Amino acid sequence: MGVAALIYEARWLLTSVALAIWVALKIKQYYRLRHFKGPFGTGWFEIWHGLAYLSENSHLKFKEATDKYGPIARIGPNELMTSSIELLTHINGARNGYTRTRWWYLVGRFVPDRDTIFSELNEDIHNKRRAQMAGGYSGKENHELESSVDIHVAELVQLIRTKHCSTETKTKPFDLARKTQYLALDVISHIGFGEPFGDLVTDQDVGGYIEDVDKGTRASVYLLGFGLTELALGTPLMHLLGRSEKAKTGFGGMTANTRRIISKRLEDDPDMSKGTDMLASWFRHGLDKEQLITESIFQLIAGAETAATSMRSIMLYLLTHPRVYTRLQAEVDAAVKDGRAAPYPNIVSNATQRQLPYLWACCKEGMRMHPAVTNSSQKKVPPGGNTVMMEGKTVYLPGGTNIGYCVWGLNRDQKIFGADADYYRPERWLNEEDPKKLAQMNQVHEMLFGYGKYQCLGKPIALMEIGKTIFELMRNFDWSVTNVEEPWKETNTSGIFMTQDFLVEATERSVS
Known part of the structure; x- marks a missing residue:
């Protein structure tokens, strides 16, 4: 009797053994984290976790989990x-032994065999x-950094003034989400490549980068949701998902365009030797x-999309809160009147805008209410496990466990931001009398840009761009706002x- 025949004869026995081994491994896996509660089935299967990403509302799903099951929820x-x-x-500390997880960070590998600073797992x-x-x-090293930002903030103002301003006789709504993308892409391409894409001057998505990012990130949802990230790398799936340079759109199209420029x-x-920009x-x-x-592609996505999201979020909350809007505009006008801000068409300096307390209270609060990035940034517990202190209690984390960051939950934490944490109130950043509480609030704000050894290198540029633009x-x-509903x-x-x-609708103000 041949091997194939023997296997066939013993098929039910082999199936039973394989099933028993699978069940035993599942039980072992379940018991490792049995002390942490979570939504139904999360101890046994990845279904809930995957569906959270596929829902395209993962930030809300994760917050629901930590709200219901505590500051550590099993997903x-x-x-x-x-x-x-x-x-x-603690996780993001320099010497605590936590590392990036392969499952999550490989989604940032836009070129199959090349890591970015985001996807690199080797510490x-x-x-x-x-x-x-x-x-x-x-x-x-980048001596024209601020002047480059100023050029494109001025172009945004000019674009709105000449093409999109409403008047008493004509309403001209325009998509501020798209204009902030134009601004962010022109800024990051200018300081990155030495010259801007020209989106603001032409009032269009030059080169189709915005379309490419949109298609690429939407494809990434399926990689994460179905756990296909590693399987897709280096296979024909890369082309189907738009990550091959042969693809005309998506991250592949962006890679091909970036390769031509460089x-x-x-x-x-x-x-x-002639350049003073990032590339040089x-x-x-x-x-x-x-x-x-690879790094240029990453900074185009990380630098442009996140800055644009922050600017539009801050503007949305300003436009829907008249009290705050009026107070901020008064602070801006006072800075212009007393000479702290140079007269238009000059753009407010970085030094000046950083010294305007209400402007930055509004910016921080807008970013708190709607963080620009909500990826879970999972880190892996060191092999030997780790005991940590949380709220005065010791918690043991088994080695090899993946721990993600619930961005929405942390930024709406009532223990940190008060009973009205779900509401927009910039004054909380100015009126907090407890220095320890204020320090903790600022720590949460810092966490939006990563923390410790993982902090975003582009943070100073983003804050400069955001502050100048809002001003x-x-x-x-x-x-x-045009559509209030x-x-x-x-x-x-x-x-x-x-x-x-x-x-939105913008109408001209008299400026000095």
């Missing part, structure tokens, strides 16, 4: 989600890459051509928001 057989600031600061390589890239995000740049200036800095600090391509929009125009349409794709139809 999968080996996955926890936390809204504890104590645990999150030593990640730290080296951060050191190589840091100078490009600073004014010390190849031309290196052809014209092989040593990058990264090249001088040791990044090769392929690394320049100039409030200085130059009066605003209203549904101010915008929004979906959460892999932790990044895709927003459209944020229709």
Whole structure:
């Protein structure tokens, strides 16, 4: 009797053994985290976790879990989600032994065999890459950083003034969500590539980058939701999901466009000795051509989409809260009147806008109410496990467990932000008398940009761009929301928001 015949004869026995082994492994997996409660079935299967991403409202699903089951909720057989600031600061500490999880971070590998600073799992390589890239995000090496931002904020103001302003005789609604994307892409391409894409000047998505990001991030939802990320890397699925450079759209199309730009740049200036932008800095600090391509793609997505989301979120809350709107506009006008802000057409300096307390209370509160990024940023517990202190109690986390960051839950935590944490009130950042409480609130705000060794390198640029833009929009125009019943349409794709139809009306103000 042949081997095949023997296997056939014993098929039911083999099936029973395989099933028994599978059940035993499932039981073992369940009991590892049995002390952490979560939605039905999460101790046994990934279904709830996957469906949360596929719903395109994962931020709300995760908040519901931590609201119901506590600051650490179980969302999968080996996955926890936390809204504890104590645990999150501990996890992201420099020497605590937590590492990035393969399952989550590989979704940021836009080129099949090349990691970005986001997707790199090797801690030593990640730290080296951060050191190589840091100078490009600073004014010390990128000398035209602030002036580049100013150019495009001024272009946004000019675009609205010349093409989209409403008057007493004609209402001209326009999509502020799209205009903030134009601004963010022009800023990041200017400081990154040395020249902007030109979206604001042309009032269009030059090169189709916005369309590519939209398609690419939507494809990523399915990679995460169905657990296909690693399977897709380096296979024909990369083309189907728009990640192959042969694809005309999606991340593949973006990669091909970025390759053309960087190849031309290196052809014209092989040593990058003429540039003072990010590319030149990264090249001088040791990044090769392929690394320049992958990191440029990542910063286009991470830098542009998140800044645009923050700006439109802040504006939405300002436009729907007249008391706050009036007070902020008064602060802006006072800064112009007393000379702290240079007369228009000059753009407010970074130093000045950072010294306006109510402006930054409004910005922080807008970003708190609607964080720009809600990916879970899962970290893996060190192999030997880890005992941590939470709210005065010790909690043991088994080695190898994945722990995610519940962004929405933390930023709406009533223990930190008060009983009205679900409501927009910028004054909470100015009136808090307890210094420890205020420090904790600011720590939560810092966490929006990552924390510790994982903090976003582009944070200073983002804050500069956001503050300048909000100041100039409030200085130059009066605003209203066109569709008060549904101010915008929004979906959460892999932790990044895709927003459209944020229709607003802007009318001219007299400025000085």
